[in-house]
Amino acid sequence: MAKGFLLVLSGPSGSGKGTISKALLDKRDDIVYSVSATTRKPRDGEINGENYFFMSEDEFRIMADEGGFLEHAFVHSNYYGTPKDFVFKQIEKGEIVFLEIDVQGALQIKKNYKEAVFIFLLPPTMDELRSRIIKRGTETDEDIKRRFSNAFKELDFVGEYDFFVVNDKVENAVADIEAIIHSEKLRVKRHNDIKKLVTMQGGTVNVK
Numbered sequence: 288m289a290k291g292f293l294l295v296l297s298g299p300s301g302s303g304k305g306t307i308s309k310a311l312l313d314k315r316d317d318i319v320y321s322v323s324a325t326t327r328k329p330r331d332g333e334i335n336g337e338n339y340f341f342m343s344e345d346e347f348r349i350m351a352d353e354g355g356f357l358e359h360a361f362v363h364s365n366y367y368g369t370p371k372d373f374v375f376k377q378i379e380k381g382e383i384v385f386l387e388i389d390v391q392g393a394l395q396i397k398k399n400y401k402e403a404v405f406i407f408l409l410p411p412t413m414d415e416l417r418s419r420i421i422k423r424g425t426e427t428d429e430d431i432k433r434r435f436s437n438a439f440k441e442l443d444f445v446g447e448y449d450f451f452v453v454n455d456k457v458e459n460a461v462a463d464i465e466a467i468i469h470s471e472k473l474r475v476k477r478h479n480d481i482k483k484l485v486t487m488q489g490g491t492v493n494v495k
């Protein structure tokens with residue numbers, strides 16, 4: 288069986304990470320979404336355990352102290368973290384585990400878990416990015432300014448990632464990510480049993 292792997296998607300606020308993630312997950316059944324924990328207040332329509340595990344700062348701190356996070360970071364004045372157990376259990380089962388996290392978190396994972404695949408999502412232009420943040424209408428003026436200025440800082444880190452995808456159209460961006468997944472699934476190092484597969488007389492090499 289092929290090993291599962293971690294797929295990390297980052298990109299500035301307004302790059303469309305949420306939309307792309309949803310479209311990708313709706314389309315594929317070989318990808319599981321890692322639900323993050325956060326101290327941010329839920330937005331209208333957000334569901335605990337589905338969009339995030341919403342928690343208090345105390346609860347978050349205890350979980351961090353107990354080593355419960357694969358990574359965690361302070362982003363736009365709130366804490367966010369990836370629960371560790373879920374990720375490793377799913378990878379063990381051969382799943383592709385999808386994380387939608389900020390640059391600081393991605394860099395922590397890169398240090399400790401080199402086999403992950405890192406994708407940076409870019410907006411088509413910075414003007415488009417600003418109007419997407421404003422259009423969303425869920426943030427205060429101060430929040431919008433903070434997210435926009437953080438976006439510039441985050442863009443500097445694109446060089447740390449393996450791939451970039453431009454979100455000009457959702458279908459195109461999803462197709463690009465699927466192409467990356469397709470190649471990653473064919474990496475020899477993700478197949479412990481590749482020798483057995485290719486030397487099997489008359490056997491079928493079936494890489495799922």
Ligand code: 5GP
Binds near residue numbers: 304324387
């Ligand atoms: P939002 O508040 O808009 O849902 O997310 C704000 C930022 O936090 C986004 O850049 C998002 O990718 C990031 N984020 C969400 N979950 C995590 C996480 O578990 N860890 C880290 N480091 N960032 C996260």
